[in-house]
Amino acid sequence: xxxxxxxxxxxxxxxxxxxxxxxxxxxxxxxxxxxxxxxxxxxxxxxxxxxxxxxxxxxxxxxxxxxxxxxxxxxxxxxxxxxxxxxxxxxxxxxxxxxxxxxxxxxxxxxxxxxxxxxxxxxxxxxxxxxxxxxxxxxxxxxxxxxxxxxxxxxxxxxxxxxxxxxxxxxxxxxxxxxxxxxxxxxxxxxxxxxxxxxxxxxxxxxxxxxxxxxxxxxxxxxxxxxxxxxxxxxxxxxxxxxxx
Numbered sequence: 014x015x016x017x018x019x020x021x022x023x024x025x026x027x028x029x030x031x032x033x034x035x036x037x038x039x040x041x042x043x044x045x046x047x048x049x050x051x052x053x054x055x056x057x058x059x060x061x062x063x064x065x066x067x068x069x070x071x072x073x074x075x076x077x078x079x080x081x082x083x084x085x086x087x088x089x090x091x092x093x094x095x096x097x098x099x100x101x102x103x104x105x106x107x108x109x110x111x112x113x114x115x116x117x118x119x120x121x122x123x124x125x126x127x128x129x130x131x132x133x134x135x136x137x138x139x140x141x142x143x144x145x146x147x148x149x150x151x152x153x154x155x156x157x158x159x160x161x162x163x164x165x166x167x168x169x170x171x172x173x174x175x176x177x178x179x180x181x182x183x184x185x186x187x188x189x190x191x192x193x194x195x196x197x198x199x200x201x202x203x204x205x206x207x208x209x210x211x212x213x214x215x216x217x218x219x220x221x222x223x224x225x226x227x228x229x230x231x232x233x234x235x236x237x238x239x240x241x242x243x244x245x246x247x248x249x250x251x252x253x254x255x256x257x258x
Contacts, residue, residue: 014223014225014226015226016226016228017228017229017232018228019228019232021228028070029066029067029070029227029228029231032066032070032086032089032090033062033063033066033067033086033227035086035089035090036058036062036065036066036085036086036088036089037059037062039085039089039095039098040057040058040059040085043055043102046102046103051103052102052103053102053104055082055102055117056082056083057083057257058083058084058085058086059257060225060254060255060256060257061083061189061191061224061225061254061256061257062085062086062227063224063225063226063227063230063254064084064086064159064187064189064224064230064252064254065080065083065084065085065086065087065090065159066086066087066089066090066227066230067227067228067229067230067231067234068087068157068159068185068187068230068231068234069086069087069090069091070090070231071230071231071232071233071234071235071238072155072157072234072238073154074091074124074125075125075154076125076154076155076156076157077125077126077127077140077143077156077157078091078125078126078127078156078157078158078159079127079129079136079137079139079140079156079157079158079159080117080126080127080129080136080159081117081129081133081136081159081160081161081164081189082117082118082129082133083161083189084117084129084159085117087126087159088117088124088126091124091125091126092124093121093124093126097109101119109121110128117129118131127139127143132167132169133160133161133163133164133167134160134164134167134168134169134170134173135169136158136159136160137158137160137169137170137173137174137186138169138172138173138176139158140156140157140158140173140184140186141156141173141176141177141180141182141184143156143184144156144177144182144183144184144247145180145182147183148180148181148182148183148245153242154183154242155183155184155185155238155241155242156183156184156185157184157185157187157234158173158184158185158186158187159187159189160186160187160188160189161188161189161190161191162188162189162190162191162192162193162199162202162203162208163193163197163202164188165188165202165203165208165211166202166203173186174186174211174212174215174217174247174249175215177215177217177247178215178216178217178246178247181245181246181247182245182246182247183241183242183245183246183247184241184247184248185234185237185238185241185247185248185250186247186248186249186250187234187250187252188208188209188249188250188251188252189224189252189254190208190224190251190252190253190254191254191255191256192255192256193256207221207251208251209221209249209250209251211249212249217246217247217248217249218240218246218248218249219248219249219250219251220233220237220248220249220250220251221250221251221253222250222251222252222253223252223253224252224253224254225254225255230252233250234250237250
């Protein structure tokens with residue numbers, strides 16, 4: 014793996030590293046609490062932090078993000094109060110949804126994070142709606158939605174990409190390709206060479222990047238964000254990674 018700092022200063026690199034480390038430390042603590050019976054199970058993002066952290070930090074704080082169930086890095090990078098996150102996981106009344114949901118099925122308007130939807134496809138269409146609002150209001154903003162390799166087999170994925178392309182919406186779609194949709198390997202999911210190839214069918218630009226390299230993720234999404242604003246077009250990004258837990 015090669016790291017290119019490009020235009021990033023020492024302080025920016027340190028900030029990226031701190032934000033990358035934060036969700037890993039939190040999940041390691043969550044594993045301890047799980048063994049103690051103090052929280053319930055969740056879908057881990059260990060090993061995939063660079064995608065959610067790098068992408069979130071490349072966006073503006075007031076731009077909406079639609080995360081997945083393994084995207085703790087989105088929440089921590091938006092500086093959501095840690096005590097309230099743990100209250101949520103512990104099922105406490107003062108959690109984000111009074112502790113009713115786990116695995117990040119909750120969001121917060123204050124931090125411009127939309128709570129994920131369990132079957133992993135509909136949040137892409139929500140990102141279309143947010144991008145349409147930005148477009149109609151003539152705001153120089155972009156919405157961002159995450160999905161997984163398994164989520165690309167949902168009909169919502171194709172509907173969202175087609176709508177975004179036809180309506181020229183400033184939205185970024187990120188596919189976290191970790192090799193498995195729950196227990197289904199990618200060899201049983203699709204036959205195209207890469208998931209990014211699907212963008213061609215909609216007349217949309219796409220790119221494949223190393224999802225484990227935070228500098229690559231950050232720099233790529235930052236550049237794509239500028240492209241989406243300037244051209245008022247959507248973009249598909251396939252981040253290749255591997256699920257560790």
